[in-house]
Amino acid sequence: MDFHVTYSESQQRFRAEVAQWLADVVPSELLGSNEHFENRDAYELRRDLGRSLGARGWLYPMAPPEYGGGGLDLDAALVVAEELRRLGLGLPPYYDSGGVLGSASILHWGTDEQKAELLPPIYRGEQRTWQLLTEPSAGSDVAAVATTAVRDGDDYLISGQKSFIGSLHGADAHWALVRTGPAEDRHHNLSWFMIDGSSAGITITPQHLLGGIDKNTIFLDEVRVPAGRLVGGENKGWQVAFTHLDHEHGLRSDRFLGQELHRAWERIVEGIADPASGVSTDDPVVVDLLAKIYVKKETVRLLGKRNYWLAMENRPRTYEGPQGYYLEKKTTQWLASALLELFGGAATANVFAGDAGAALVEQQALGAMAMHGGGTGEIQKLIMSRALRLGKPATSASAPE
Amino acid sequence: MDLSLTGEQEQLRRTARDFATRARKSGAARGPSAAALSAWAEMAKLGWFSLAVPERLGGYEAPFDLGVLMEGLGMAACPGPVYDAAVLAPAVLSSLDTADSRELLTGIQAGTVRPVVLIGAESGAASTVHRCDVRVMGDALAGAAFPVRHLAWATHVLVLAADTTHDGGWSLVVVPTDVTGYVADELEAFGDTAHRLQVDGVPLSACVVIPIAPPDLAGVRSAVVSSVAALCAFQVGSCQAALDMSVAYCNQRMQFGKLIGSFQRVQDHIIELLIALDSARWTTYSALAEQAAGPLPVVEIHLAKAVTSEAHLAACDSAHEVHAGIGCDIDYGLAPHTYLSRDLHAYLGSPAWHRRELVAALDLVGSRTATDPTAP
Numbered sequence: 001m002d003f004h005v006t007y008s009e010s011q012q013r014f015r016a017e018v019a020q021w022l023a024d025v026v027p028s029e030l031l032g033s034n035e036h037f038e039n040r041d042a043y044e045l046r047r048d049l050g051r052s053l054g055a056r057g058w059l060y061p062m063a064p065p066e067y068g069g070g071g072l073d074l075d076a077a078l079v080v081a082e083e084l085r086r087l088g089l090g091l092p093p094y095y096d097s098g099g100v101l102g103s104a105s106i107l108h109w110g111t112d113e114q115k116a117e118l119l120p121p122i123y124r125g126e127q128r129t130w131q132l133l134t135e136p137s138a139g140s141d142v143a144a145v146a147t148t149a150v151r152d153g154d155d156y157l158i159s160g161q162k163s164f165i166g167s168l169h170g171a172d173a174h175w176a177l178v179r180t181g182p183a184e185d186r187h188h189n190l191s192w193f194m195i196d197g198s199s200a201g202i203t204i205t206p207q208h209l210l211g212g213i214d215k216n217t218i219f220l221d222e223v224r225v226p227a228g229r230l231v232g233g234e235n236k237g238w239q240v241a242f243t244h245l246d247h248e249h250g251l252r253s254d255r256f257l258g259q260e261l262h263r264a265w266e267r268i269v270e271g272i273a274d275p276a277s278g279v280s281t282d283d284p285v286v287v288d289l290l291a292k293i294y295v296k297k298e299t300v301r302l303l304g305k306r307n308y309w310l311a312m313e314n315r316p317r318t319y320e321g322p323q324g325y326y327l328e329k330k331t332t333q334w335l336a337s338a339l340l341e342l343f344g345g346a347a348t349a350n351v352f353a354g355d356a357g358a359a360l361v362e363q364q365a366l367g368a369m370a371m372h373g374g375g376t377g378e379i380q381k382l383i384m385s386r387a388l389r390l391g392k393p394a395t396s397a398s399a400p401e
Numbered sequence: 402m403d404l405s406l407t408g409e410q411e412q413l414r415r416t417a418r419d420f421a422t423r424a425r426k427s428g429a430a431r432g433p434s435a436a437a438l439s440a441w442a443e444m445a446k447l448g449w450f451s452l453a454v455p456e457r458l459g460g461y462e463a464p465f466d467l468g469v470l471m472e473g474l475g476m477a478a479c480p481g482p483v484y485d486a487a488v489l490a491p492a493v494l495s496s497l498d499t500a501d502s503r504e505l506l507t508g509i510q511a512g513t514v515r516p517v518v519l520i521g522a523e524s525g526a527a528s529t530v531h532r533c534d535v536r537v538m539g540d541a542l543a544g545a546a547f548p549v550r551h552l553a554w555a556t557h558v559l560v561l562a563a564d565t566t567h568d569g570g571w572s573l574v575v576v577p578t579d580v581t582g583y584v585a586d587e588l589e590a591f592g593d594t595a596h597r598l599q600v601d602g603v604p605l606s607a608c609v610v611i612p613i614a615p616p617d618l619a620g621v622r623s624a625v626v627s628s629v630a631a632l633c634a635f636q637v638g639s640c641q642a643a644l645d646m647s648v649a650y651c652n653q654r655m656q657f658g659k660l661i662g663s664f665q666r667v668q669d670h671i672i673e674l675l676i677a678l679d680s681a682r683w684t685t686y687s688a689l690a691e692q693a694a695g696p697l698p699v700v701e702i703h704l705a706k707a708v709t710s711e712a713h714l715a716a717c718d719s720a721h722e723v724h725a726g727i728g729c730d731i732d733y734g735l736a737p738h739t740y741l742s743r744d745l746h747a748y749l750g751s752p753a754w755h756r757r758e759l760v761a762a763l764d765l766v767g768s769r770t771a772t773d774p775t776a777p
């Protein structure tokens with residue numbers, strides 16, 4: 001067994017090349033900046049960086065080059081992600097949930113024509129995409145979405161309401177799960193569409209969440225979408241959803257790197273060194289708490305590493321994705337209480353002299369919200385239990401439910 | 402034994418809850434609007450700022466009723482420095498009992514003085530802010546305190562300041578919030594607005610200075626301890642609100658064609674929430690009842706805060722799990738409780754601090770050495 005990604009000499013040269021290139025192109029405004037609270041200018045800088053990365057094939061480094069991806073192998077792709085992480089940036093360097101998850105589904109389920117049309121704008125960073133699943137009455141039960149697409153000549157007309165969507169500063173496209181068949185044909189009545197964000201009939205109203213984090217409600221009123229934008233076949237959306245959710249529940253490289261929790265850890269280390277924190281590392285309670293935080297974030301990282309390896313090697317997987325995701329959620333929830341213990345009143349208001357403070361305070365909001373997005377903790381447990389066939393007699397057929 | 406509330410106490414709790422609900426709806430959480438200030442006057446008129454003031458000083462001290470009041474106010478996360486005005490400032494001022502402190506007590510009871518109390522850990526008392534290093538320097542104040550909540554509401558800041566001009570080493574300095582040198586900078590915060598308060602160069606001539614003689618410092622510390630259980634009661638009210646919202650929601654929200662309350666995993670969250678709530682409630686009631694009955698029940702008070710701060714956090718985390726997305730929407734109504742659960746976690750001492758004080762009060766170390774001479 002070897003836990004290390006082994007870098008050959010040429011890969012080490014690649015790392016140096018990536019690092020040098022990033023040092024040249026990443027604007028200083030983005031270093032240590034928090035996307036959740038950035039203004040439009042900073043967002044545009046992120047998008048510029050995305051386009052620059054895209055032009056080199058580094059925005060989606062493992063995606064096929066014929067569609068604008070980098071065609072790199074896992075080890076090289078990790079180098080790109082790691083070097084961005086060193087600068088406090090993700091890959092893509094902006095919120096692009098519909099791009100990451102939608103492109104994985106399109107690559108798997110799309111026709112050649114669709115791949116040629118829909119993937120390049122994502123891979124090259126020309127398009128930022130939100131994912132539109134949740135509705136006011138369809139959250140965990142995402143198969144119950146009531147937004148409908150009705151055929152009209154060569155197009156579909158889509159109407160309905162989606163909630164908890166996206167982030168600040170809008171999107172160029174929406175990757176949406178909608179109903180195309182009768183309500184009673186559960187799991188056989190759904191379809192995925194890539195909707196152009198500039199289409200008539202889309203209204204976006206902001207939804208303010210805890211800690212000043214912004215999501216949106218999106219109203220779709222007879223939005224006209226060409227039939228070619230339906231991906232994976234009419235009423236085949238439930239199968240496609242598995243590709244989408246599988247990625248969301250554990251196959252992302254940011255999980256592999258334990259990105260979010262590791263960043264929180266770095267800020268904690270910075271925070272305890274800040275005189276305003278009032279934390280003394282001579283205090284055995286503090287020492288124990290720091291050790292617990294480190295232990296938990298490393299455990300999450302290593303389960304993520306296993307999951308990523310399983311996926312990339314195409315090995316059989318059952319419960320692992322939702323397990324890693326669940327543990328990451330729980331750890332993020334717990335971390336908020338650990339920070340209150342560690343920093344006291346300084347955990348809820350930024351009193352720090354250095355840069356770490358704002359992000360430490362934000363952990364309170366992230367902690368309260370961690371369990372819900374991308375499927376609640378219960379849903380992760382449900383998927384694991386099904387994968388383990390708990391409560392199912394050994395002889396019964398293994399048809400998916 | 403009788404563990405019930407009286408009819409009057411139930412009524413007080415309901416009135417307080419309804420009052421706080423209206424105050425919150427009036428938008429008072431963002432700061433002292435005209436509506437919020439008239440709500441403040443109403444609280445004074447109802448006598449709520451007199452429940453921590455001894456009769457000899459013009460109030461009608463009733464520790465248990467005060468707790469019941471705070472529980473009711475906590476049920477709707479009542480905005481503003483109500484805890485400072487109804488509990489902490491009166492307790493500290495009563496313990497000093499000078500002409501100046503009496504005058505301030507009168508102002509607080511009348512609703513004309515809206516105090517925010519700043520106590521740092523260095524004083525040995527339970528602290529209300531993360532850091533408070535305000536000092537008397539010649540004829541002026543120097544230093545800062547942070548993070549401070551509710552500052553926009555305050556007419557006066559009561560700060561326990563280091564003061565080497567007399568033997569006691571500490572003075573209670575009452576700083577009007579409109580004096581020169583008083584600078585409040587807003588901080589990025591989770592929850593209610595928070596400030597860093599700077600008082601460099603605030604002239605003492607513009608303040609009331611109440612020197613604390615050496616024997617009186619212990620009295621001030623006790624006054625602060627005596628204020629903790631009512632804070633716990635405020636948190637109990639907030640936990641109750643989290644439970645009520647969660648139960649109502651799980652009996653109304655449908656997913657997969659069922660009420661989510663019928664899912665065992667959702668039931669588990671409600672049950673954890675209920676355990677948190679009841680643990681907080683009964684440790685708090687015990688402390689309040691002992692306090693009403695006799696000498697300061699130090700053990701019960703530390704027990705209550707050690708339990709309640711953690712229970713408040715657990716209750717809100719569980720409530721969020723029951724609600725999922727909608728609970729995170731700040732317009733829904735759970736957010737003010739989530740914010741409180743974090744603001745108050747270390748306010749007047751973190752759970753770890755109270756656990757340490759609890760063990761000290763139990764005198765465990767002493768008794769072990771007494772019975773076991775080989776113990777380290």
Ligand SMILES: Cc1cc2nc3c(=O)[nH]c(=O)nc-3n(C[C@H](O)[C@H](O)[C@H](O)COP(=O)(O)OP(=O)(O)OC[C@H]3O[C@@H](n4cnc5c(N)ncnc54)[C@H](O)[C@@H]3O)c2cc1C
Nearest residue numbers: 133134139140164166372373374376378661664722725726
């Ligand atoms: C920060 C954040 C970001 C988000 N981003 C997006 C986004 O970009 N795009 C998007 O489409 N959506 C997004 N969402 C929505 C998210 O996917 C939903 O909140 C989530 O799927 C849960 O749905 P719900 O909120 O309707 O809760 P509900 O489904 O109503 O759940 C309520 C409670 O019931 C439980 N429950 C439900 N069904 C079962 C069951 N069968 N067994 C046991 N328990 C059950 C849940 O676990 C939960 O405890 C986001 C949400 C948050 C908080």
